Amino acid sequence: MTARTWIILTFTALSVAAAFLLPAMPQPTAYHDFADQRDLFGVENFLDVLSNAGFLLAGVAGLAVVLKPGTPFEHPGERWPYVIFFAGLILTALGSGYYHLLPDNERLFWDRLPMTITFMALIAAQIVDRISLRAGLVLLPPLLLTGMASAVYWLVTERAGAGNVVPYGILQAYSVVILLAMAWLYPSRYTRGNDIYWVFLAYALAKVFETFDQEFLAVGQVVSGHTLKHVAAAIAGLV
Numbered sequence: 001m002t003a004r005t006w007i008i009l010t011f012t013a014l015s016v017a018a019a020f021l022l023p024a025m026p027q028p029t030a031y032h033d034f035a036d037q038r039d040l041f042g043v044e045n046f047l048d049v050l051s052n053a054g055f056l057l058a059g060v061a062g063l064a065v066v067l068k069p070g071t072p073f074e075h076p077g078e079r080w081p082y083v084i085f086f087a088g089l090i091l092t093a094l095g096s097g098y099y100h101l102l103p104d105n106e107r108l109f110w111d112r113l114p115m116t117i118t119f120m121a122l123i124a125a126q127i128v129d130r131i132s133l134r135a136g137l138v139l140l141p142p143l144l145l146t147g148m149a150s151a152v153y154w155l156v157t158e159r160a161g162a163g164n165v166v167p168y169g170i171l172q173a174y175s176v177v178i179l180l181a182m183a184w185l186y187p188s189r190y191t192r193g194n195d196i197y198w199v200f201l202a203y204a205l206a207k208v209f210e211t212f213d214q215e216f217l218a219v220g221q222v223v224s225g226h227t228l229k230h231v232a233a234a235i236a237g238l239v
Contacts, residue, residue, distance in 0.1 A: 004185040011181065015174040019150075019167040026163030027154070032103035035217040036224035047227045048100040054234025055093035061238065062086030074189060075133055081125035081140055088117035089237045096230070105163075109155040112168060116147030118237075119175040126179055129193060130186035147171060176203065195239055202236035 040046035065071055066082040073079050091114035099111040120143040128136030150168040157164040183196050206229045209216065213225035 007185065008178065008181060011178065012174070015170055019170045022166050022170075024157070024162065024164035025166050025169075027105055027108070027158060027165045032105075032108070034100075034103065034224065034226050035214040036227060044102065045100045047223060048230070049097050051227045051230035051234075052093045052097040052100070054231055055089045055096065055237060058234050058237030059086045059089030059091075059093065062089065077133065077137055078125075078128050081121050081128055081136065084140070084144070085118050085121035085125060086237070088114050088121055089234075092118060105155070105158050109151060112154070113148060113151045116151050116168075116171065117144060119172065120144045120147035123175060123178060126182045126196070129188050129190065130182050176200070198239045199236045202232050202239060206230075206232035206236065 034045065034048055036047055037045055038047070043049055063083065063086045066079045066086065071079070092111070095110040095112075095114045099107040101107075121140070124136045124140040124143050126136075127139060150171045154163065154165050154168045179196065180200060183194070183200075188194065188196075209225040209228040209232055211225070213229075216223065216225035216228060
């Protein structure tokens with residue numbers, strides 16, 4: 001087993017251990033208090049809802065590309081992690097739009113569940129591309145189940161009065177770090193493989209917008225950071 005593989009496996013094992021061993025943390029109720037709560041055309045939180053259309057656009061465009069017979073995958077099976085990834089973006093548009101109409105924990109679950117699908121499918125797609133076609137396709141189902149389980153576990157614990165969002169948070173952080181590690185350690189077989197770094201840049205920008213939700217809206221009362229977060233994350237999908 002190569003040193004690169006040991007790095008990936010060690011980080012994965014540490015992340016799993018952290019998800020089980022770190023103290024439980026409930027979802028902060030303040031999370032649902034977004035800056036822009038303006039209504040328009042009878043739709044509450046209009047811009048936070050409407051901006052999810054970007055995920056729908058990216059998902060439909062992505063499916064059109066990966067399902068096109070002429071799209072030059074080296075192996076036909078490589079398209080399936082991407083099919084699930086873009087389907088996950090479409091589901092994210094629906095789930096996030098539903099959540100932002102009336103934000104609470106129950107609706108947040110339907111926002112987070114499809115996001116775990118996109119994270120895990122993209123990891124599988126990069127394993128297929130950079131490490132092993134067989135390994136990536138074999139790992140796709142357990143990765144998806146693990147991702148969805150983190151969201152289900154969070155909701156179940158919230159309903160039981162002992163919420164624990166830690167496994168979901170670790171899953172999201174793990175996804176970003178492991179994708180960066182694979183991009184750095186393993187070359188892509190495709191000429192545009194390094195475009196994955198633009199995806200990371202757009203994702204990082206989305207996190208900045210999310211963090212400074214109030215501050216962006218305060219500049220002219222035009223658009224909030226959370227609305228811009230949706231736009232930046234959708235651009236990541238389009239890339």
